[in-house]
Amino acid sequence: MNELDRSENYRRFDPGNFIEHFIDFPSQCEQAWQEIKKVVLPSYYLSLNKAVIVGMGGSAIGGEVLKGFVEQECQIPIEMIRDYSVPGYVDKNTLLIASTYSGNTEETLSACSQALSKKAKIIVISTDGKITQWAQSYKLPLYQFHYQTEPRQAFGFSFISLLGIFDKLGLIDVKETYQKAILLLKHLQNQLKPEVPTASNQAKQLAGELYNKMVIVFGAGHLKAVARRFKTQLNENAKQMAFWEELPEACHNFIVGLDWPKKLPEEVFLLLLDSKYVHPRITLRYAVIQEIFTKTNIPFRTIRMNPATDPLTELLSFIYLLDFASYYLAILNKVDPRQIENIRYLKQKLEEEQWPK
Numbered sequence: 001m002n003e004l005d006r007s008e009n010y011r012r013f014d015p016g017n018f019i020e021h022f023i024d025f026p027s028q029c030e031q032a033w034q035e036i037k038k039v040v041l042p043s044y045y046l047s048l049n050k051a052v053i054v055g056m057g058g059s060a061i062g063g064e065v066l067k068g069f070v071e072q073e074c075q076i077p078i079e080m081i082r083d084y085s086v087p088g089y090v091d092k093n094t095l096l097i098a099s100t101y102s103g104n105t106e107e108t109l110s111a112c113s114q115a116l117s118k119k120a121k122i123i124v125i126s127t128d129g130k131i132t133q134w135a136q137s138y139k140l141p142l143y144q145f146h147y148q149t150e151p152r153q154a155f156g157f158s159f160i161s162l163l164g165i166f167d168k169l170g171l172i173d174v175k176e177t178y179q180k181a182i183l184l185l186k187h188l189q190n191q192l193k194p195e196v197p198t199a200s201n202q203a204k205q206l207a208g209e210l211y212n213k214m215v216i217v218f219g220a221g222h223l224k225a226v227a228r229r230f231k232t233q234l235n236e237n238a239k240q241m242a243f244w245e246e247l248p249e250a251c252h253n254f255i256v257g258l259d260w261p262k263k264l265p266e267e268v269f270l271l272l273l274d275s276k277y278v279h280p281r282i283t284l285r286y287a288v289i290q291e292i293f294t295k296t297n298i299p300f301r302t303i304r305m306n307p308a309t310d311p312l313t314e315l316l317s318f319i320y321l322l323d324f325a326s327y328y329l330a331i332l333n334k335v336d337p338r339q340i341e342n343i344r345y346l347k348q349k350l351e352e353e354q355w356p357k
Helices: 007-013 025-036 057-070 106-117 130-137 151-168 175-192 202-210 221-236 280-296 311-332 341-352
Strands: 050-054 078-081 094-100 121-126 142-144 214-220 242-247 268-273 300-303
Touching: 007 311, 025 151, 025 175, 025 311, 050 057, 050 106, 057 078, 057 094, 057 151, 057 221, 057 311, 094 106, 094 151, 106 121, 106 130, 121 130, 121 151, 130 142, 151 175, 151 221, 151 311, 175 202, 175 311, 202 268, 202 300, 202 311, 214 221, 221 242, 221 268, 221 311, 242 280, 268 280, 280 300
Parallel strands: 050 078, 050 094, 094 121, 121 142, 214 242, 214 268, 268 300
Antiparallel strands: none
């Protein structure tokens, strides 16, 4: 029997039942969509000419995915900031959304303080912590959700709340495509859960291919951030080395660096996230680089999500599949997918060295 089909492995390596936060991704999305509708935004927030999303780690990836999804249609520029400071162009016409699951992320708190002094239009997304108190003290719009997990597995809240905000402000219109996406996610749920055997479970099969490999994920267009998300999920859930590349940029450098070290075919796996919604020249580039990878004997796989009726449905389906794959890879690696000891150690050391805020 395949290791991923043994129920005792899940009890052993996932004692906290972290899998439940993977399974209920569609429910997260539905809850966030309903709740964000109730958040009141001042009418003067409609007057803006740019948007900045501030966040770190698992709280930031929702903003990154949103940016990749809407930037071709949205009429204002969107920037994702993962730092202590905001850009100099932030002003009273800037929408600044701060996303921090804990509410205590020091980089985000610092950036928000700067944004307030620049009179930016601020919206806060969090569960609790210092930032919720700060938002309430300045009477800023606040979406406070209640969901206990690790930040990376609250993606349904962090992404859909942003999607809802942009929809409320008239920057995008996704009501119809959102409903289609939720229906497909619920369908996928029944195909990816642990009780579905490996022979019929695409996520388990993918985890098996990635086992004991250094993974490099490729994405283009709206899937660039999805590639980045999977890289970080492999790092945090599976405790596995991974990197990500974006097309077409990788065609100008990455494809030349395939000769050394000579053990690359033994140690590396290339995963290409393909889409029918990318530029046709990207499709051609995917075809050509697959020829190049074949010549180098480096193992690779190209994935397309079917059905994918629109880009939103496609990217959410990719995230659902790849999140499950990162979880199953943790089980194969015999590690607890929830634990992030190195991050906790780093935060502890930072707390010991306080800095003026």
